[in-house]
Amino acid sequence: MAEQILMKGNEAVAEAAIRAGCRFFAGYPITPQNEIPEYMARKLFEVGGTFIQAESEVSAINMVYGGAGTGTRSMTSSSSPGISLKQEGISYIAGAELPALVVNMVRAGPGLGGIQPAQGDWFQATKGGGHGDYRLLVFVPASVQEAIDLVGQAFELAEHYRNPVMILGDAVLGQMMEPVVLPEPVDLAKLPQKSWATTGTGGTRKPNVVNSLYLDAELCEKHNFKLQEKYRQMTEREVRFEELNMDDAEIVLTAYGTSARVAISAMKRARSEGLKVGMIRPITAWPFPYEPFRKASERVRAFLDVEMSAGQMIEDVRLAVQDRAPIFFYNRMGGMVPTPKAVLEELHKIDHSLKRDKLGGRLGV
Amino acid sequence: MSVKVFERPKALSSVIFHYCPGCTHGIIHRLVAEAIDEFGVQGKTIGVASVGCSVLAYNYFNVDFQQAAHGRAPAVATGIKRCLPDRTVFTYQGDGDLASIGTAEIVHAAMRGENITVIFVNNAIYGMTGGQMAPTTLLGQNTTTSPGGRKPERAGRPIRMSEMLSQLEGPAYIARVSTHNAAQVARAKQAVKKAFQAQVDKKGFSMVEVLSTCPTNWGMTPNEALKWLEENMLPVYPLGEFKTEPGLPGPSAAKTTVPTREVKTD
């Protein structure tokens, strides 16, 4: 096993991408993700790749479109306002069925917001953002090691599905340092050939065209159905989540990313205080892990969703839980991070209210 | 016996262009394809289509193509060229695409001296969307969004991209040519070839601005449109080479920028 080293989330994402074979990065500076382009600027040329600081996020994502279209593993990274600017390109990349990695180290919004951590981009990442019926595979790592592992998978799956993949982190994940083990670099020569890539016909095949334009409505519909079939496959095969202490859980915490780390701390303290608290942590934001929530909703007393947003993931939790159990919500916003203590207090409050209110007890069991 | 001395270039497919009768896009497509043929680079060329009337350009060339979002073709071409530096990469963009929504992309691709070739078709109007004002629309020119003619106090004055970009150090070759008669088309051909030559020689960014007509949206017959171009566009958009890197064929243009000095920090 390789040695552990201490890495910051942002640089770990960059190094993991290089090891996963990323050879083209275009980006534009924005706090709190600057360590990613800075790392790429130092390292990508050393492995024969290219880093470009684009004139804007709009240009950066379109450079990635061009690079991805040549079959080169390509990525960009940014933070919330910059990701808004990239939505046009993300929609085109999805429409043209190109593989690419987009990293969003989320900061507070709306508008210029602030440079502190937030989770206000869930809707944007999972339910569009750009125009048209497309989906991204969206990973929400909760540790630096998990971010590294997911970056590797992101490139594989982006190519497998020919679809952009997003790593949805936040300022804490990007800035914090944790001990990690890096994977061995992939051997680029062993990656499958991309028959669709625009590399020049070489005079031996018909021209390849990278395109998202379908003027004929029937063909455009066919293209859309094909995309939807791909997304359906993703919902079947790519759902990832983690369940903690669910065997006897009565109250289920749910949170992702930084909120999940806080929630896990709160869960441990709650357990030590006798509360039967479990947790479901989505690792894919899209496709969302509806099934574990549905299953849990048939036997647990309540859910507590913790987010650094006004409540975005909770809409998916509601879709999964329906009315089978009450769903409580605790949030901080604008760059504030919930504390384990505050989450613990919420858990106690829920516990008390469920004991007081008989109707709030087990439903459907 | 006789020998064929003029035919459709190999780099053009046999698909019939969708362009209106007399639209000079067809001439410019052919010039680009002839240049690709003459450099022998068809198998290693990647074109980038933009948004505008030429959005379907990928159907007409026998080369790999990527279709770019409106204005972003130079960014897409940058991505392609940086990943495949030994391929020949060109964009084909109109005036709305290049001189309006894509001004940042074209300026910065030129600034970086991206080793790509840009074919910039300037017909002073939006063709695709139905004859709206372009940044290159002439003063007084009637369009659907400049009814009664473009007025400077409302809509500013025409933008001269070739002159603007020739102030940068990145471009190796910038020329403006026209399609209003066969002699000019022959000159345009030479400019397009020179632009590809600049790329083949790895000299950096090259752009040929081609003055072009839009008979349909100008409301003229194709031949009237060519005359209108000659009489009205040429005074605003003078023809010529604005920048020619030494080493390219032909005399160097006078206005070559002075290279900035490298400084040392840290």
Added chain:
Amino acid sequence: MDKKVSFDEERCKGCELCIEACPKGIIHLADHFNSKGFHPAAVTDEEQAKCTTCLLCARMCPDTVIEIFRPERVAR
């Protein structure tokens, strides 16, 4: 005698740019329509002889309709 200038009628949109470009004035639009509904450009057999193969019509044609042939001995 072989044709010096030939028109791929099905590609022609009858735009007349070649007519304007021809210094000999030998190109006209045919009376008939092509399948697209355009009167294609044409040169009568008699007027083929007047063609100097100067290429101007072909250079101005936006639709790669025109092919030009030269007698072998003068072909470049």
Added chain:
Amino acid sequence: MRVAFDREIEFARVIVLFGAFGSGKSEIALNLAHRLRAQGHDTALVDADYYKPLFRSGGFKNPLEKRGIRVILPPGELAHADVTALPPEIYGVIETGPNVVFDVGGETGARVLGALAGRFRPGSYETLLVVNTRRPDARTADALVDAAERMKAISRLPVAGLAANTNLGPASTIEVAREGYQLAAEAARRLGVPVKFVALDEGLMDRLSPDDFPLPVLPVRRYLLPPWEVEEED
């Protein structure tokens, strides 16, 4: 005025901590400031890590000031901004006044020092290169020497010594610290400067044996914890 703690480590009035980003400058700065203050010195901490939104020593302004440590940060909301706004007090404390710990963030912070370089008075300050050899780009003595040369060039200040800070955060061990110290000692020898001290997680101090390190060990309390590890008072 020179100060010493544990009778073994002696510092100049102004301690400038620099090094590659992520090498642990902020953590060392907080620990040094607390120790200086605990020994009764009039102490100030300058957080010159202007571009990092999180895990900054300046984020502890209130608790530090409660303990009587002056914290020099850009004023008001600028303290939370990713803009460079040098607070004027910096100029004063370089020249005269309290014991100062400068926490300089990576290369960008070192550039800030470069802008101030002419103001540091010989003898009144010392610059320490903080090194963690379990960070990328710091895994060999060569890399540490390069980092020192680079910091010198950017900050236009000499490197007076190294602070051996090899750790893996919560996964730190004495073995890891010792491996890092050996690399730091090799780099220091080549740079012709001493290793000033070894920094060690305070939780490991009771497992330390006298012959682990032939020089003073600074016990380091981890202040820059992720939000979920912060202990709140009930």
